[in-house]
Amino acid sequence: MNPTVPKHSKIVITGAAGLVGQNLILLMREAGYTGLVALDKHGANLEVLRRLNPGVRVVEADLAQAGAWEQEFAGAAMVLQLHAQITGLGNEPFRRNNIDATCLVLDVIKRHQVPFLVHISSSVVNSVADDDYTNTKKAQEQLVRDSGIPHCVLRPTLMFGWFDPKHLGWLSRFMERVPAFPIPGHGRYMRQPLYNRDFCRVILHCVEHQPKGATYDIVGHERVDYVDIIHSIKRAKGLKTPIVHLPYTVFYYLLKLYAMFSKTPPFTADQLKALTAGDDFSGVDIEREFGIRPTPFSEAIRETFTDSRYAHIALER
16 A cells, blocks of 8 residues: 555644544554644643654644644645544533634645645534534534535544543543442443544544545444443453442433533533434444454453553543
């Protein structure tokens, strides 16, 4: 396979210090890419990225504000747009990071005539959910489509993997600290969790092949109920924490109460609604489309929570 972008080319990655970015940069360095430029506004998580990836150019920048970071796009062969607000209270952080920052980044890409963009959207654009994350991710994807920039779009489902500060990573750490782990209702809420390393391999394929105008729904290849995910984490970490089921309404109002005392709740009432919305996503066969064999869920969980190099590292939210 001959990549269309030489491995020494400048590739700018926005939102590089998040879950996808941290895993992607490790993978791209393993593949021999040497011109990576990592942009993010989260200083502590950028320090993790620097420590794990010596030699990568790291720039701390708030992409919702014009600044010196814009010059990093000069001469870039490609932009990988990963930045997104995933959790938060109220509309403002979602609008600022998913809409305002994207508008500015797209303008900078056009000004510097960067030839290709890989945009990381989300499966929620196909969701029945109605919340700030879903609505702003839909708007963000439309901004990319309307920009006129050659691009492809990837829409992943719920992801898990090394460094996860939210989702399964947070749940696993919560399970270690509490005397009993609560589950809303019966817990039989079907999920399609996507292993982050598999998703990063898909991104790398798009870097190498630049499928202009393509949109790919990237879905975890196994359907797993939420309660079974929790039991899988418990087994992988060798925990003894009992799992208890709470009535849905009680769980919902406990989340509302928690949000009154936390500016960054890891799990919100809106996310509980999304968890139980009954979404069943369909996606491309990544083995047939990209030549990537999906990692079995049980194996991916084991790698995520037992790897001696990275399992102990959690990003800040």
